[in-house]
Amino acid sequence: TKKQSRQLSAEEIREIEHEKTHYPYTQAVGLEALKIVQKHQGWVSDESLLAVAEYLDIPVADLEGVATFFNMIFRRPVGKNVICLCDSVACWMLGCDDLKAQITSRLGIEYGETTEDGEFTLLPVPCLGACDKAPVLMVGRETHRHVDPENLDQLLNELQ
Ligand code: FES
Structure with a gap:
């Protein structure tokens, strides 16, 4: 149709x-x-x-x-908080895969997925232009630099 x-x-x-x-x-x-x-x-x-x-x-x-x-244009419904995790080389070298695993285990979503309560979507994005502060992720318009397991946990606590 x-x-x-x-x-x-x-x-x-x-x-x-x-x-x-x-x-x-x-x-x-x-x-x-x-x-x-x-x-x-x-x-x-x-x-x-x-x-x-x-x-x-x-x-x-x-x-x-x-x-x-422009991968920031979402062509599918997304959650209230869209976590865009940079997976380009600098962030990859500094452990974005571990951060991704942490998000997946805590929220139960893989790249491209949204939590059942509609709160979070996780997306991989190319370089966010802050490689010297890797690893980097964005939630909404907020950029988070030097992300590590502790401050990621804290961030998710604040958002949840
Ligand atoms: Fe992640 Fe550039 S590689 S910000």
């Missing part, structure tokens, strides 16, 4: 229109529009992606490409 787009909310449209004033080409607003939708909906469903493509009058495939390229 063919997917239908959904109606963008007035608020989403208002924010997208505002972004448009910053960009010379409508095409360039695509990523910002996806971020706006994600801010309001938590993630970008197919219906939302179609709605944005229609609204901006850009090809769905182009927008899909943007969404795929």
Whole structure:
């Protein structure tokens, strides 16, 4: 069955229109529009992606490409706290695999999974640009540097 787009909310449209004033080409607003939708909906469903493509009058495939390229655009429902664990080389050398194992054993989720209570999603992400402070993870907009088993435990306590 063919997917239908959904109606963008007035608020989403208002924010997208505002972004448009910053960009010379409508095409360039695509990523910002996806971020706006994600801010309001938590993630970008197919219906939302179609709605944005229609609204901006850009090809769905182009927008899909943007969404795929920027891995902070979630194309599946995510938990309230999205833990993005850097698994690039510096973080890997300094033990991100152990941190991942710690999260998996404590929360029972693997990469790409969400806890049943909808609280946490765990995702691997490429270098977050703080290699000298590895290992690094992000929860929401917060970056956590020099993560170790103790402060990871503490962080999860605070979030839970
Ligand atoms: Fe993890 Fe760069 S490798 S922040």
